[in-house]
Amino acid sequence: MAEDEAFNWLNPFASIDLDIDGRTDGIKQWAIANRDTIQPIKSFFDGLISLIDTTLQSVPPTIMLIIVVLLAWQAAGRRVAVLVGACLLALGLLAPGAWGLAMTTLAIVISAVLLCVVIGLPLGILAGKSDGFEAAIRPVLDTMQTIPAFVYLVPVVMLVGIGDVSGVIVTIIFAIAPLIRLTSLGIRGVNSSVVEAARAFGATPRQIMFKVELPLATPTILAGLNQTIMLALSMVVIASMISVKGLGNEVLRAMGRLDAGKAIVGGLGIVLLAIVLDRITQGLGRSGRERGHRHWWQSGPVGLILRLTGRKSEKPQ
């Protein structure tokens, strides 16, 4: 190969071959060799995803639509609830099977985001606390965010095979970075004098974390969660290449058959789902001050029910 060529000072790179690609291909061998140890983890993921998927599929679309609209009302207010209701209606009307496909995609996204939170929140807190860890994890996050998904698609498939589990893993790799970054940012942004006051009144490091730092960092962390959800949704088409079902798969198949109509249906479905998830999580991220310092149970449908029942119990007096 390159060794045959004479060394040339003006173009040294052509004659040097460190065989990096050959060596990194070893990851494939490692993956095949370690398949058995991966199995229990895989079946755990599988169980989680199918549990969420069957739950979402078993709820009749009308009931599901009402639940999501109520959720949006509670989290983000009446106007967002109307928008979310319209989006879900449009999603259902796109095609007879669109609703079911959307629920499958939603199940994958929810599984991936749940695991992102489980993994990302502690890492983000650690990065917020330790400059060293932040410096160490930053290039890793950069890599995860920018490396083309196809690069890790192959090793992941080698490791766990095609299917939903690989899809979730690939989605996590791509989507977890903003949650970690913004959790760290949120923790770092907490007013240090408030933390000092908590110390001065005898709080343990744990109490400072849960009673001061995390509550104050919550709006920033939720902004990170919102970004993570959006990135997870943008992965569904790529994930469908490793046989993940749902809306992404529709787009992929339509592309293969040059079926523009079907591609548009799948694509619009993803967009509508994205709008629904984005508006709801953005509503969560608003601070208490913007809500006029009302507790969450004082507004939305829960507040309405509480007020109605409260009025009833007042009458007999």
Next chain:
Amino acid sequence: MTQYTNEAVIRCDGIWKIFGDRSAQAMKAVVEDGLSKDEIRRRYDCIVGVRDASFAVGRGEIFCIMGLSGSGKSTLIRHINRLIEPSAGSVVIEGRNVGEMGAKELRALRAEKIGMVFQNMALMPHRTVSENVVFSLEVRGIGEATRRKVAQQAIDAVELTGWERKYPDELSGGMQQRVGLARAIAADPTILLMDEPFSALDPLIRRQLQDTFMKLSAELHKTTVFITHDLDEAIRIGDRIAIMKDGILVQVGTPEQIVTEPADDYVADFVAGISKLDLVTAARVMQPLEQYRQAHGMADPINWPVAHPDDKLNALVDLAVTSDNPILVQADGADLGVVTKSALLRGIQGRQDAGTETGGRV
């Protein structure tokens, strides 16, 4: 002034604090070679925050530390509850060395014994007023019912009744600092640490809060370390005042001592504009009766107005305008000395030789 015993509740011995990456080496060099502040900065790139500060605060005493910004006073006060570790020296609270406490013991000390008020309030924006006030009880795991009772008492004490369920950013600055004060006294601590509590407030509100604080202080009798950059405030509030400059305690004394016997030019400059009327006592401006008689001949003090040695100049002025005679200073029926009109005027001027204008001692 409030009564306090000589028992030291807080004792700081030789506190040094040097900030910087090489602070340990710098501290060693200070001990061995006695480097100056500039030398430490040049050789070790370290900043001296506090330089060999020693003082003791008695039970019930209000001890003011006065200095300009950057003089190290906020750093010094944070050594008392060990928010900052000293580079050298020790802090002893009620006989126990704070520096030797374990994490658990230190937290108990902070939660039960010490209340702290901060210049920037440092209230928790996500908690209501009463949740802020009982934070130190909450971290100790004290039950909801007790917490509610304590919160109500503390909030009533700072005259914020009715605001319990509001959030800090719905309150004005002065009210926020009342919450800070309520939080500090909620656990009924022995010690109050006040880090420039009223500096960020406008003058009228500051005055109100000073009044609230002094009323509370008279009722509760807390041992208090009070930091301020305002000498008027220090004189108004403090039983004793320490003047701090460049990390050094320049002078420690009663307000009267600080004003009448400034230790150096720096302190003298500070106290130059301070009114002496309510600070300087008759004892300081009088001359002995014998001396007066030698200078002025035998006078019969029978019709002279009479004052007590602890009476302030303000009271002496009131006496002086009623009579042409000098003022006789008496304690327990014994004639101690005489305050002449000129001595009184010199005293108001703040001249140190007020009582000596005819050769008497200060």
